[in-house]
Amino acid sequence: MFKKSIANSLFLWFGLILIAILLPFFLPPYFIHVLVMILFYAYLGTSWNILGGYAGQFSFGHAAFFGIGAYASTLAFVNWGISPWLGMIFGGLLGMLLGLLIGSLCFHYGLRGPYFALATLAFSELLRLISLNLDLTGKAMGILIPLKGNAPFSFQHESKIFYYFVILLMFIGVLWITRCIDKGKFGDYFTAIREDEDSAEAIGVDTFAYKLLAILISGFLTALGGTFYAQYFLYIDPAITFGVGNSIEIFLRPIVGGMGTVYGPLIGASVLGPLGEVTRGLLGGYQGVHLMIYGAILVSVIIFLPNGIYGWLRSLKKKHRD
Amino acid sequence: MRSLKIENLSKSFGGLTAVNHVTFQVEQGEIMGLIGPNGSGKTTLFNLISGFLAPDKGNIYLGEKSLVGLRPHQICKRGIGRTFQIAKPFSHLSVMRNVRTAVFNWERTISGANRESEGLLEFVGLWSKRNESASSLTFMERKRLELARSLGTHPKFLLLDEVMAGLTPVEQQKMIELVKKIREGGITLIVIEHTMQIIMTLSDRIVVLCFGEIIAEGPPQAVAQDPNVIKSYLGEKYRFA
Amino acid sequence: MDTNILVQAIISGLLMGGIYALVAVSLNLIFGVMKIINFAHGAFMMLGMYVTYWVSVFLDIHPYLSLLLSMSVLFVVGFLIQYGLINRIIEAPEYNQLLLTLGVALFLENLALFLWTPNYRMIKVTTFAGAVHVGKVMFSTPRMIAFGAALTMTLLLYLFLTKTDSGKAIRAISQDREGAHVIGINLKMIYSLAFGIGSACVAAAGTMITPFFYITPTVGLVFVITAFVIVVLGGLGSFWGAFFGALIVGVAESLGEVLLSGSLKQVPIYSIFILTLLFRPKGLFGKRHV
Numbered sequence A: 001m002f003k004k005s006i007a008n009s010l011f012l013w014f015g016l017i018l019i020a021i022l023l024p025f026f027l028p029p030y031f032i033h034v035l036v037m038i039l040f041y042a043y044l045g046t047s048w049n050i051l052g053g054y055a056g057q058f059s060f061g062h063a064a065f066f067g068i069g070a071y072a073s074t075l076a077f078v079n080w081g082i083s084p085w086l087g088m089i090f091g092g093l094l095g096m097l098l099g100l101l102i103g104s105l106c107f108h109y110g111l112r113g114p115y116f117a118l119a120t121l122a123f124s125e126l127l128r129l130i131s132l133n134l135d136l137t138g139k140a141m142g143i144l145i146p147l148k149g150n151a152p153f154s155f156q157h158e159s160k161i162f163y164y165f166v167i168l169l170m171f172i173g174v175l176w177i178t179r180c181i182d183k184g185k186f187g188d189y190f191t192a193i194r195e196d197e198d199s200a201e202a203i204g205v206d207t208f209a210y211k212l213l214a215i216l217i218s219g220f221l222t223a224l225g226g227t228f229y230a231q232y233f234l235y236i237d238p239a240i241t242f243g244v245g246n247s248i249e250i251f252l253r254p255i256v257g258g259m260g261t262v263y264g265p266l267i268g269a270s271v272l273g274p275l276g277e278v279t280r281g282l283l284g285g286y287q288g289v290h291l292m293i294y295g296a297i298l299v300s301v302i303i304f305l306p307n308g309i310y311g312w313l314r315s316l317k318k319k320h321r322d
Numbered sequence B: 001m002r003s004l005k006i007e008n009l010s011k012s013f014g015g016l017t018a019v020n021h022v023t024f025q026v027e028q029g030e031i032m033g034l035i036g037p038n039g040s041g042k043t044t045l046f047n048l049i050s051g052f053l054a055p056d057k058g059n060i061y062l063g064e065k066s067l068v069g070l071r072p073h074q075i076c077k078r079g080i081g082r083t084f085q086i087a088k089p090f091s092h093l094s095v096m097r098n099v100r101t102a103v104f105n106w107e108r109t110i111s112g113a114n115r116e117s118e119g120l121l122e123f124v125g126l127w128s129k130r131n132e133s134a135s136s137l138t139f140m141e142r143k144r145l146e147l148a149r150s151l152g153t154h155p156k157f158l159l160l161d162e163v164m165a166g167l168t169p170v171e172q173q174k175m176i177e178l179v180k181k182i183r184e185g186g187i188t189l190i191v192i193e194h195t196m197q198i199i200m201t202l203s204d205r206i207v208v209l210c211f212g213e214i215i216a217e218g219p220p221q222a223v224a225q226d227p228n229v230i231k232s233y234l235g236e237k238y239r240f241a
Numbered sequence C: 001m002d003t004n005i006l007v008q009a010i011i012s013g014l015l016m017g018g019i020y021a022l023v024a025v026s027l028n029l030i031f032g033v034m035k036i037i038n039f040a041h042g043a044f045m046m047l048g049m050y051v052t053y054w055v056s057v058f059l060d061i062h063p064y065l066s067l068l069l070s071m072s073v074l075f076v077v078g079f080l081i082q083y084g085l086i087n088r089i090i091e092a093p094e095y096n097q098l099l100l101t102l103g104v105a106l107f108l109e110n111l112a113l114f115l116w117t118p119n120y121r122m123i124k125v126t127t128f129a130g131a132v133h134v135g136k137v138m139f140s141t142p143r144m145i146a147f148g149a150a151l152t153m154t155l156l157l158y159l160f161l162t163k164t165d166s167g168k169a170i171r172a173i174s175q176d177r178e179g180a181h182v183i184g185i186n187l188k189m190i191y192s193l194a195f196g197i198g199s200a201c202v203a204a205a206g207t208m209i210t211p212f213f214y215i216t217p218t219v220g221l222v223f224v225i226t227a228f229v230i231v232v233l234g235g236l237g238s239f240w241g242a243f244f245g246a247l248i249v250g251v252a253e254s255l256g257e258v259l260l261s262g263s264l265k266q267v268p269i270y271s272i273f274i275l276t277l278l279f280r281p282k283g284l285f286g287k288r289h290v
Helices: A002-026 A029-054 A063-080 A084-108 A113-133 A160-183 A185-195 A197-202 A207-233 A238-242 A244-257 A264-283 A289-304 A308-321 B042-049 B072-078 B095-103 B110-124 B139-151 B169-184 B196-202 B220-225 B227-234 C003-034 C041-058 C063-084 C094-116 C141-163 C165-175 C177-182 C187-209 C219-234 C239-259 C262-279
Strands: B004-013 B016-026 B031-035 B057-062 B080-082 B157-161 B188-192 B205-210 B213-218 C131-134 C137-140
Touching: A002 A029, A002 A160, A029 A160, A029 A185, A029 A207, A029 A244, A029 A264, A063 A084, A063 A113, A063 A207, A063 A238, A063 A244, A084 A113, A084 A207, A084 C262, A113 A238, A113 A244, A113 C094, A113 C219, A113 C262, A160 A185, A160 A207, A185 A197, A185 A207, A185 B095, A197 A207, A197 B072, A238 A244, A244 A264, A244 A289, A244 A308, A244 C094, A264 A289, A264 A308, A289 C094, B004 B042, B016 B042, B016 B057, B016 B213, B031 B042, B031 B196, B042 B080, B042 B157, B042 B188, B072 B080, B080 B139, B095 B110, B095 B139, B110 B139, B139 B169, B169 B188, B169 B196, B196 B220, B205 B220, B205 B227, B213 B220, B213 B227, B220 B227, C003 C041, C003 C137, C003 C141, C003 C165, C003 C187, C003 C219, C003 C239, C041 C063, C041 C094, C041 C187, C041 C219, C063 C187, C094 C219, C131 C141, C137 C141, C141 C165, C141 C187, C141 C239, C165 C177, C165 C187, C177 C187, C219 C239, C219 C262, C239 C262
Parallel strands: B031 B188, B031 B205, B080 B157, B157 B188
Antiparallel strands: B004 B016, B004 B057, B205 B213, C131 C137
16 A cells, blocks of 8 residues: 555656646647746745745845845846856855845844844845945846847747746756755754744754754745846846845745645745736736735735645645544 | 853843852762742753853853853753753654754764654653654643653753643652653753652752752752751741651 | 035934824834734825825815824724734734735735826825925925824824823733733723724824825835834834834934935935844833843
């Protein structure tokens, strides 16, 4: 029976991967775009989740990492012709450095909970203001990335299918990282820190070091997402990248789907993505109109499904068993 | 053999002196009882020893090395563990993973850590619940888990903060057996308790705190008959045979 | 640097600081009582501004005349949100309440965007407009009136909290929730009352600044973030901390505007914020343990 369940889950995974690979070839570009956006926010949410969901340090300022990655790779490409693939890694490293700065300051002074959240917000806002006023970053006009047509080595393509596979791989990557964390030593440590820092310290967990590790990993991965965004939309500006709205969109998926779980952000992205598209289609008008629905969903989830959709499904499964 | 030396330790909060020039020594292998009325500074003393508070004056030595200024996790790695008055398991982890978190201080591999955790759970009598969520444990089981967790860090000294509180007499008996088993394993214990009967039976030596100062120290019988202790803590009418 | 410009900046900063004071003090009321970081505070201010706008456009009256209306509307809105939504999760961890108010803010702001477009609106006033000149320094009349009104409201709020039974009940709860519950204070009602009052106050601030401030759905965001900075700087839970913190921040922002370029004026504010969080999280007057 044991072997059967392994065989079953392998079969399931194989099937899913096959579908994921074949799907975009049968869909019109708009739907591929929707899939890309779902995977994109699932990626960002999963990256955020490592710090916010697992380590329990809720960040309101992940746009800071996002923006640094986006601007780093974009500036490297536009000013010095460096391939955005390399720029992406460079941006990731910058994101990690930023995480080091924010983390060591905040954690050394023991900022927790809402205070930490507000501090991260302040940092992302500072970066937004700086990029708004620097000539280097194009100020409010932002930066347009020159069209290169079908140039996969320059991280560009005319077909959305290219971007779909890139983000799919990126997402599978962070998913795998999260799964390793979830089951292993880091999962134990992060969860301990999240639930009771004092008890964690008392049993030998270096809470400062591990919180820092979480923000380093999360910052690095989120910055990579910033580069992807830049290369997909070919335009960035301070508001889009460093704005509070971006931070909110990032943590909204894990909250709705389930914080501190492997698949929570994906579930959240799968729900919010299509919902946002449908809302925009029905109500038309402004770019932010879907946020109205997101706000209502956030309120509903907090009241009725405090453990997110994944948590709710798990509790249903438990009730079903009893 | 290393001893734990508390030298002239003082700590104040605002105008309130919680611990006042406290000096004592704990030798390896003994069970030292720490008693005193509420607010006498017992838990503050534990917090100072385990690194959660920094002393205003004085020093704490493990062997020759000072522990002052070290963070709690460093003190834990040096061999001093502690439990908290209110046992809080990590509710999103299974019982086994709760212990495993502590074991990872000494074990590199997951399989090794799992094995040692299971051993510890067996020691405290929680092996059958190892895969349950820690949030499903009863009050007594949480205390057992708290002990298993601290033991996972391979402590040489273990500070037990009111581990008997809230237990029924039957459960208390079981807990006393467990504490004795821990001592037999070679771990030195400092035990804070309120129930005189328990402290008398468990301890080799007792230190009595009152308003942050040591008012008596010695074998249980001597302390129980000490006039200062009777006046400040036990009350005139207390009789202990 | 011309001293007149500096003096002017300080004056303007103080006048705006008065408005910030009302916003911060009402935010502090909500935090002090319910330990809720209310992200929707800015959205309520925005709604107050829009109520004033539409009333003054449709009835062709001076915005000040809509003060009582905007306060009443937002009192009801705030009361209902606390009563119907937040009260349900009062036992939940802090984060959940924070996120809930964020959800409310998201909903309200984007509803406003949808209904009224992002276009900036302005109310043109002819009475109580203009300015008073003292030497080379100019005191804008609407700003002075707003300052005066904000101070008055702040004072009234203070008197309410210290002299009335309901106010004392509110303070009792913020100091000792369990104790207040035990002596029979209806927690849920008081929470809703406090939330309603806080919302009404911030709506008043909104109404009073309509003669000189652009009205747009996202106007609340800047105010709520500034209010957080102030409340943290002054010390969460401290009434006078929020008040004086507001004046300090108002002046800092104004000086920033004069000494740095345009939007960089907020850099000093965020920097003060981060420094306060790191080095003195209790704030200048804070009583609460962080």
